[in-house]
Amino acid sequence: xxxxxxxxxxxxxxxxxxxxxxxxxxxxxxxxxxxxxxxxxxxxxxxxxxxxxxxxxxxxxxxxxxxxxxxxxxxxxxxxxxxxxxxxxxxxxxxxxxxxxxxxxxxxxxxxxxxxxxxxxxxxxxxxxxxxxxxxxxx
Numbered sequence: 353x354x355x356x357x358x359x360x361x362x363x364x365x366x367x368x369x370x371x372x373x374x375x376x377x378x379x380x381x382x383x384x385x386x387x388x389x390x391x392x393x394x395x396x397x398x399x400x401x402x403x404x405x406x407x408x409x410x411x412x413x414x415x416x417x418x419x420x421x422x423x424x425x426x427x428x429x430x431x432x433x434x435x436x437x438x439x440x441x442x443x444x445x446x447x448x449x450x451x452x453x454x455x456x457x458x459x460x461x462x463x464x465x466x467x468x469x470x471x472x473x474x475x476x477x478x479x480x481x482x483x484x485x486x487x488x489x490x491x
Contacts (some may be wrong), residue, residue: 413476420469427465430458 434454441447 409476413473416472416476417469420465420472423465424462427458427461430454430461434458 431454434451436451437447438451438455441451
């Protein structure tokens with residue numbers, strides 16, 4: 353089983369990079385003839401070019417949401433694995449207990465992931481000011 357985990361995680365990592373749009377070709381940038389730092393290298397230009405919505409907050413929220421999405425997939429896989437162990441235990445108490453523990457911990461993990469998602473999106477979205485008409489007296 354241990355010989356299977358490392359290649360599987362490597363495959364998931366590489367697949368995840370391409371799934372989320374991070375290909376090695378995206379990192380091939382042209383170098384400024386004057387040096388490594390160019391006049392156009394500022395955070396606003398970088399966030400505009402990476403389609404994160406034009407702000408550091410949106411970029412951070414997008415990255416964290418992708419990470420939480422990946423953790424949700426892992427937790428779902430663990431629920432399937434724990435359920436499989438539980439169903440196929442055939443009366444073996446150790447196997448039944450192992451499957452039950454995996455199901456419990458995966459459920460706790462899913463709850464933590466959902467709470468984290470809500471907290472991160474609430475905190476990062478706080479203070480953006482989504483309704484500029486409030487308090488101006490306009491119609």
